[in-house]
Amino acid sequence: MKTLITGKEGVMRTKIKNRVFFIQLDENIFQRLKYEVAQNNIMYPKGDENIQLDIACFFVNLIDKRRTLLGEEAEDGYVPLMSSILKKYYYDYKRYINFLRDNGFIEVREGYSTFQGKSKQYRVVPSKEPLILIQRIPEDSVFSKKIQRIETKERARADRSCGHLTKWLHPRYLSINASEANKKVDELMSQGYYSDGHYEKRRQKIDLLEFGYISYKREGKDNRLHSILTNLPKDLRPYLLFQQEKQLISLDLKSxxxxxxxxxxxxxxxxxxxxxxxxxxxxxxxxxxxxxxxxxxxxxxxxxxxxxxxxxxxxxxxxxxxxxxxxxxxxxxxxxxxxxxxxxxxxxxxxxxxxxxxxxxxxxxxxxxxxxxxxxxxxxxxxxxxxxxxxxxxxxxxxxxxxxxxxxxxxxxxxxxxxxxxxxxxxxxxxxxxxxxxxxxxxxxxxxxxxxxxxxxxxxxxxxxxxxxxxxxxxxxxxxxxxxxxxxxxx
Structure with missing residues (x-):
């Protein structure tokens, strides 16, 4: 994997149809994950117990990204993920979920998803060390391309039904003043406005927007357009920019x-x-x-x-x-x-x-x-x-x-x-x-x-x-x- 350090100039990014693709996770979690994967693979160099680092990183990222997108709807940091969703990314997802759970990277419990029926709930166990976000490009090109194809299909479905909106959900139009946003978030954190979870969620959102990772899809029974903006905390909105310079104004339908x-x-x-x-x-x-x-x-x-x-x-x-x-x-x-x-x-x-x-x-x-x-x-x-x-x-x-x-x-x-x-x-x-x-x-x-x-x-x-x-x-x-x-x- 190549490591993309947030804020570093000259960062290289993988692009699929002019969109950035990377895996975002805490450096502290990654280093521990890399160690546990290596130890596991010494014992199981081949076969069903072998673990690929790229895939393990992806599932940690998937759970944490879902928590970030759900915002306050993620109760206690837990997010529901149907087995059908996990399986579409990797057929033997249970091996990775069990590995991550058994080694203390995630917690799993029975839950309930309002519109989709029963599903398990997942939460990434946060590191006790200060948060250091990194963006990583997978080395496994086969797995990476599969994930990119899934995301491309999700965007394409949305593009077909509401292309007049999704065309603006692109880094050449939408960006964030990351330095000012991070400065404000750090200031509010020091003043006690945030819990650790709220602080981390904002840092993740800022980094995703700074690196041009703007996801969206129009799926589910509500038929709404869900994007990185859907649950963007209000205190980050002032730092969003259209074409690097113009602020946005929202028109809200009251009640x-x-x-x-x-x-x-x-x-x-x-x-x-x-x-x-x-x-x-x-x-x-x-x-x-x-x-x-x-x-x-x-x-x-x-x-x-x-x-x-x-x-x-x-x-x-x-x-x-x-x-x-x-x-x-x-x-x-x-x-x-x-x-x-x-x-x-x-x-x-x-x-x-x-x-x-x-x-x-x-x-x-x-x-x-x-x-x-x-x-x-x-x-x-x-x-x-x-x-x-x-x-x-x-x-x-x-x-x-x-x-x-x-x-x-x-x-x-x-x-x-x-x-x-x-x-x-x-x-x-x-x-x-x-x-x-x-x-x-x-x-x-x-x-x-x-x-x-x-x-x-x-x-x-x-x-x-x-x-x-x-x-x-x-x-x-x-x-x-x-x-x-x-x-x-x-x-």
Whole structure:
């Protein structure tokens, strides 16, 4: 392997179709891994127990990179990886997982992946020494080419469906001011803003962007475009640059999921049947589309005048109030008293990775209400947590009735429906049309938000508001957020 030291001038990189490929890992872990592989291969120079250093490094990198991409969604640093994913990289992946686990490089436990079913969870055991990130080019050309082919296929699938977005996810357009970003991260770490895990995640992201490793794919049931930007910490955004000099500005759809639900409800009660049919048709999975379509038809036929009034009340809350503040204001005093601890508000949330409930504090009541409302939207109707019962009490009954109907067959049907609707509108409609009109405008999506340069921010905001209104029949709140240090948040 060739070692690429971060920050060193004149670094050589392997490129596949003008994109960089390397394995990133901690130098301390690598040196220990190199030693353990050598010791293992002295005992087993050939056969099923022999270990290739390149492949062992790759699996460590794969797990840690997945943790970095998932961000806060990686509970306790553990990430779910289906056996089918591991196997596509190397047929005998279990040999390497067992080797890494038995030698203390990774930890493995049973877990659960919300949309994909049961899978094991993996975590790289961090070194006790200070983090030293290195980028390495595999010497095994056969294995290296296989990994590159997989990544190329993932990008190609995304390119076919949203090339107007992925063309900008390239190092010749997107870069980071690494020196300033690292300086800020080190400063915040010294001031106690980060845990070790948060610090390492930021260092990894900075290095990946500095070396031009910009991955992306559009896969999964949510149909969203996932890229290195998807879970980029907000405090790193000010250091992102377009063409080495221009900062980006994002246009965020406020309360996106509640708004999507409000918009869909409005289409149904206003008889916008073409838009309703189009919304359902964009759901991935033919059986799921048919089931949801039938449910909506039956639900609409049974709507009473009282139910319609309740649905309109929900739309009004979303448009004229802040839905999360509204929920917070209407939580019962008894519930609030129960969930206050040492001057902070929080609750115990179930951790799928550990299988136990853990206390999670929130900086304010709105943040708690947001997490709880989204949990209410996405969880099973059998969820009887007290906070979920509070939301059911606060939200108009007709809205809860619709959500309940859309979860009859599977609790995931409803969140997948909302996510597919969001992806269709943001990726396939709004940004695609905007790109045709302004082909030189850079566009970067992070689910419900779109980032561009100052030159195009105003017209993009107007376009998003107009297109969403034309589709739903209600006016969205699109918020402009410059990616500057003043607007960033240390997390």
């Amino acid at each position: 996106s999921q509640p708004f999507m639900l409000a918009g869909f409800i409005n289409m149904v009660i206003e008889g916008k049947n073409n838009e309703v049919d189009m919304s359902v048709s964009k759901i991935l999975g033919i059986s799921r589309r048919k089931a949801i379509s039938d449910i909506i038809i039956m639900w609409k036929e049974k709507l009473s005048s009282i139910a319609i009034a309740e649905l309109k009340a929900y739309i009004k809350i979303v448009l004229e109030d802040d839905i999360y503040d509204y929920i917070g204001r209407n939580l019962s005093p008894e519930f609030i008293n129960k969930k206050s601890r040492l001057g902070r508000f929080g609750d115990k949330f179930y951790s799928k990775s550990s299988g136990v409930k853990k206390w999670k504090p929130f900086s304010n009541l709105r943040d708690f209400s947001k997490v709880t409302f989204l949990e209410y939207l996405y969880s099973s109707e059998k969820n009887n947590e007290e906070r979920i019962q509070e939301v059911r009490r606060i939200i108009p009954r007709a809205v809860s009735d619709l959500i309940c109907h859309l979860k009859i067959h599977a609790k995931n049907d409803f969140p997948i429906f909302l996510q597919n609707l969001e992806s269709f509108l943001i990726i396939d409609e709004i940004t695609r049309k905007f790109a045709r009109r302004y082909p030189k405008a850079p566009l970067y999506t992070i689910h419900d938000s779109v980032a561009t340069t100052e030159e195009y921010a105003h017209v993009l905001k107007e376009t998003m508001e107009k297109d969403l209104f034309n589709f739903f029949g209600i006016t969205p709140n699109v918020v402009t957020e410059p990616w500057s240090e003043d607007s960033s948040e240390a997390a």
